[in-house]
Amino acid sequence: MSAARAGHEDVEVLVVGAGFAGIGLGIRLARAGRRSFAILERAEEVGGTWRDNRYPGVACDIPSHLYSFSFRPKPDWSRVFAPGDEIREYLRECVREEGIGPHVRLGTEALEARWDEEEGRWRVRTNRGDWRARVLVLAAGRLADPRVPDLPGLAAFPGRSFHSARWPEGASVAGARVGVVGTGASAVQLLPHVVREAADVVVFQRSAPYVVPRRDRVYSREERELFARDPDALPELRSRLFWRAEEAFPQRLGAPGRIDALRDLARSHLESHVADPVLRAALTPDYEIGCKRVLLSDDYYAALQEPHVRLEPSALERVEGLRAIAASGRAHELDVLVFATGFQSTRPPYARRVVGRRGELLSEHWSHGMRAYASTVVHGFPNMFVLDGPNASLGHNSAIFMIETQVEYVLGALAHLDASARPLEVSAEAEDAYTREIDAASADTVWVRGGCTSWYRDESSGRLTLLWPDFAYAFRDRNGRFDPSPFVPDAAPVVAAASG
Amino acid sequence: MGRVDVRAWSLAVEGATVRSTETPSGPAEAEGEARPAEPVVVLLPDAGMRAHEEFSFLLTVLGRRRRAIALDVEPIERAEEAVDAFARLVRATRGAIDAIAPAAPVALVGHGLGAAVATAIAADEGRVVALVLVAGWLAPSERTRVLARAWTTLHEEGSAALADLDALLLLGAPHLEERGREGLSRTLDVRARDGIAMLGCVDLRAAADRVRAPALVVGCARDAIVPEAESRALFAAIADSRYARVDSGHAVLAERPAELGRLVEEFVRCPEGRRAGAVLEGMRP
Ligand SMILES: Cc1cc2nc3c(=O)[nH]c(=O)nc-3n(C[C@H](O)[C@H](O)[C@H](O)COP(=O)(O)OP(=O)(O)OC[C@H]3O[C@@H](n4cnc5c(N)ncnc54)[C@H](O)[C@@H]3O)c2cc1C
Numbered sequence: 001m002s003a004a005r006a007g008h009e010d011v012e013v014l015v016v017g018a019g020f021a022g023i024g025l026g027i028r029l030a031r032a033g034r035r036s037f038a039i040l041e042r043a044e045e046v047g048g049t050w051r052d053n054r055y056p057g058v059a060c061d062i063p064s065h066l067y068s069f070s071f072r073p074k075p076d077w078s079r080v081f082a083p084g085d086e087i088r089e090y091l092r093e094c095v096r097e098e099g100i101g102p103h104v105r106l107g108t109e110a111l112e113a114r115w116d117e118e119e120g121r122w123r124v125r126t127n128r129g130d131w132r133a134r135v136l137v138l139a140a141g142r143l144a145d146p147r148v149p150d151l152p153g154l155a156a157f158p159g160r161s162f163h164s165a166r167w168p169e170g171a172s173v174a175g176a177r178v179g180v181v182g183t184g185a186s187a188v189q190l191l192p193h194v195v196r197e198a199a200d201v202v203v204f205q206r207s208a209p210y211v212v213p214r215r216d217r218v219y220s221r222e223e224r225e226l227f228a229r230d231p232d233a234l235p236e237l238r239s240r241l242f243w244r245a246e247e248a249f250p251q252r253l254g255a256p257g258r259i260d261a262l263r264d265l266a267r268s269h270l271e272s273h274v275a276d277p278v279l280r281a282a283l284t285p286d287y288e289i290g291c292k293r294v295l296l297s298d299d300y301y302a303a304l305q306e307p308h309v310r311l312e313p314s315a316l317e318r319v320e321g322l323r324a325i326a327a328s329g330r331a332h333e334l335d336v337l338v339f340a341t342g343f344q345s346t347r348p349p350y351a352r353r354v355v356g357r358r359g360e361l362l363s364e365h366w367s368h369g370m371r372a373y374a375s376t377v378v379h380g381f382p383n384m385f386v387l388d389g390p391n392a393s394l395g396h397n398s399a400i401f402m403i404e405t406q407v408e409y410v411l412g413a414l415a416h417l418d419a420s421a422r423p424l425e426v427s428a429e430a431e432d433a434y435t436r437e438i439d440a441a442s443a444d445t446v447w448v449r450g451g452c453t454s455w456y457r458d459e460s461s462g463r464l465t466l467l468w469p470d471f472a473y474a475f476r477d478r479n480g481r482f483d484p485s486p487f488v489p490d491a492a493p494v495v496a497a498a499s500g
Numbered sequence: 501m502g503r504v505d506v507r508a509w510s511l512a513v514e515g516a517t518v519r520s521t522e523t524p525s526g527p528a529e530a531e532g533e534a535r536p537a538e539p540v541v542v543l544l545p546d547a548g549m550r551a552h553e554e555f556s557f558l559l560t561v562l563g564r565r566r567r568a569i570a571l572d573v574e575p576i577e578r579a580e581e582a583v584d585a586f587a588r589l590v591r592a593t594r595g596a597i598d599a600i601a602p603a604a605p606v607a608l609v610g611h612g613l614g615a616a617v618a619t620a621i622a623a624d625e626g627r628v629v630a631l632v633l634v635a636g637w638l639a640p641s642e643r644t645r646v647l648a649r650a651w652t653t654l655h656e657e658g659s660a661a662l663a664d665l666d667a668l669l670l671l672g673a674p675h676l677e678e679r680g681r682e683g684l685s686r687t688l689d690v691r692a693r694d695g696i697a698m699l700g701c702v703d704l705r706a707a708a709d710r711v712r713a714p715a716l717v718v719g720c721a722r723d724a725i726v727p728e729a730e731s732r733a734l735f736a737a738i739a740d741s742r743y744a745r746v747d748s749g750h751a752v753l754a755e756r757p758a759e760l761g762r763l764v765e766e767f768v769r770c771p772e773g774r775r776a777g778a779v780l781e782g783m784r785p
Binding site: 066070235236238239240242243244246247249250253255256257258398401471472473474476477 | 506556557560561564674678679747756757758759761762766782783784785
């Protein structure tokens, strides 16, 4: 797989991260007969998001038959929205059955990646030895690094406290007084489970989310059997799910009729589950629907109304001993603090570790927010590809569709590199023009106009840097095929053909 | 990007009332930048459908980049014979387009009966630069004749079964199973009845033969009103046409609006982008 030479291992393609993106790329590389690649994973297990998020109730909110690889369908998903464990096991099975395990280096964290101009290679330093690679693929995730607010007194909190993505194995909150901080996608999933066990629960809500019915169900034995037996059944279902999800995009454009219908659905969901006018008012969002992620749940509102649960309609501000004090001034005595406060999405930590041409840090290049041509390649960073990075996520459809599109792009670029010794560096003009296109397309969306702050937008520039502001299909039509024309023709010295 | 605000207004053209729902002209005008002349997109509904309801999704998609108009055209006088009524509908629709978008190049998009009207207009109208025929037919088959007869009989009898039957005809089984009648908007009035009667007798062979505009024919795999084979015959009959198949029932605008939107947007943007005679492959998500 790789040749050790002069204190480092040499590969053609080095991938950082073994979540959906890294694993998906690895499978496609292996299936294409490429052997010279490695996937570095800092954790002791593959799975990314689905390895880290083990809180009770964790599940996907895009139907599993769509939220899985098109090239590795799984006929026996247990339900429409599979629980996290099942998704984690699916990813492990992908690695096992596709035989890419030997390419994965667990417990190996990429500490620094530096482009070596003379060699035309990336040099990557890890906690377990150094690597040299012609091509670097960053598949390090966008919801991989938890964000915990830096609150006064939190460090001295005598109770237990953890982020939802770091839920301690087997930890129980039975009989405890629990504070759940945040009301996003994770909070909505875990609250009903916490409520079932805990003695007392306080939910700290900075901003009320929109919640719509989840409509989950199990697949019957016959359905699963049919998916396994009839080769047309799964592709048909997957298409149906995909195109149905696409129908939600015009809501994000604020299309009259469409957005009203969605808002009505959320309002009537709230009204039919919450009778108390005071609570109902507190749970009514003050921004346009879709501006933040629309949440799916059938039991969140019911959980909030259990007698031992209180909604604190303000942010958690500081901690004094066991007392958690909200912005409202109210104090709540708690034994456990669960931070369902999201991730460092717009400013990924990996960007501070990647050094391109002329010594530029990726985080500097992204100082006004993430940007990349085709949402994948960055000027000044030759032979580097970012998966699931700038403007490559969706609020309305499956991340896997986007990841597969980018994987296809990378494979096209690799085929190009097979026939050329020059590094591929996208031109500054192409990156600028693409970024302008993204900004123009974002301008009329609810993410920018909807009157909220969200993790979809860069904090400092206000640009929509995380989301692709169009239909998912438009991402594939636009970015699904590698085209060498926007790349700098002669910026790089010609180097000797690949080793490894 | 073009705003997707939609405005609606009515006007009277000779012999018909017209209701028009439209998006403003898209970014070319909004941002003042020079752009190659984009055609005005005119959307023509199926029998008994209200254009603004049937095309609400497409208006948003297409209206993001150019002016898009959904037209309801209702001839004032009804004709005894369905063939005459169809001729009147075609004439009135042409008049409405002339009134609303005079002299501009137009892209006609029709669904079901709307596709028949679009075919007939494109046969004689030089400014049609793109033609999209969704669940359209070439010539009535024995099946559509029987269907039109049964449907109109039930309508005349005031049968309570008609609404159910109509839903069964319009929707593919998976949609009905998973989403019920969501998105369906047919009104079972005399307009619908007249339209269904046209389905059983309007023959478009001569018109299709004269169409010179590039066309995209979209057939619906589960269509129980215009069987896919009839759409394929239309594809074969038009010189400069390509074909796409969508896995849906007749009411594709309810079942697969986004998939249809992708096809129409791509085609309107670049009608010659795919060679004549091509059968387009669907996206495999
Ligand atoms: C609770 C939850 C539910 C979600 N549900 C959905 C859903 O229903 N639908 C949907 O579309 N999306 C969902 N998402 C988004 C989800 O993150 C993506 O769908 C997808 O899992 C991202 O895959 P990835 O491979 O890009 O990133 P990740 O899964 O985050 O994988 C990145 C990997 O890189 C590793 N890594 C990072 N830095 C380094 C380094 N320096 N060196 C070595 N390794 C490193 C990390 O340890 C991690 O394993 C959800 C996210 C969360 C948190």
